[in-house]
Amino acid sequence: MIVDVELEYDGPVKDYCGTCTACMDACPTDAIPQPYVVDGSKCISYFTIELKEEIPAEVKGKFENWIFGCDICQDVCPWNSFSKPHSEPLFTPNSQLENFSKEDWEEITEEVFQKVFKHSAVKRTKYEGLKRNIMFVKR
Numbered sequence: 001m002i003v004d005v006e007l008e009y010d011g012p013v014k015d016y017c018g019t020c021t022a023c024m025d026a027c028p029t030d031a032i033p034q035p036y037v038v039d040g041s042k043c044i045s046y047f048t049i050e051l052k053e054e055i056p057a058e059v060k061g062k063f064e065n066w067i068f069g070c071d072i073c074q075d076v077c078p079w080n081s082f083s084k085p086h087s088e089p090l091f092t093p094n095s096q097l098e099n100f101s102k103e104d105w106e107e108i109t110e111e112v113f114q115k116v117f118k119h120s121a122v123k124r125t126k127y128e129g130l131k132r133n134i135m136f137v138k139r
Contacts, residue, residue, distance in 0.1 A: 016079055023073035028062040032073060044070035048133045049125050055136050067105070067133040068122050094120070105134055 017035060024032045031042035040046050044066050047055050066072075074080055094116050113127045122130065 020078060022076040022078060026072050026076040028064070028072065029059055044072075048129075052129070055132070060136070060139075063137050065137055067130065067137055068125060090119075106138060108134075 021035070024035070029042045029044055029047075031039050031044075033039060042059075044059075044063055047059065048063075048066060048068050048070070063070075096116050108127075108130070110127045113130065117123050125133065
């Protein structure tokens with residue numbers, strides 16, 4: 001980061017995990033093989049956002065309903081129980097998504113995709129990628 005203000009440096013990060021393995025135990029694709037190590041090439045976020053080819057058959061059935069990204073490790077982390085909900089309006093999902101049914105997701109058109117995700121990170125996967133992800137978890 002390049003800035004023109006004086007900053008106070010952070011100290012070393014403390015080990016708050018101890019013997020907890022909740023994230024490792026919960027990861028359905030075994031993307032966390034040991035403490036503090038994430039194998040990004042096995043992470044659902046990688047498969048659903050970054051991967052441009054077909055999703056490998058060996059992870060079939062491990063995604064639950066995750067079609068863009070994954071937060072399982074964050075959801076199970078005991079330390080995240082201390083987090084507070086954000087109040088940033090820019091992070092609020094498009095209100096049209098609240099009423100999306102399973103059929104709406106399965107039948108989403110490129111026009112709807114462009115409209116609903118106009119200012120969203122979901123555009124990173126592109127329409128074709130989102131459709132691929134939906135079909136992958138549907139089968």
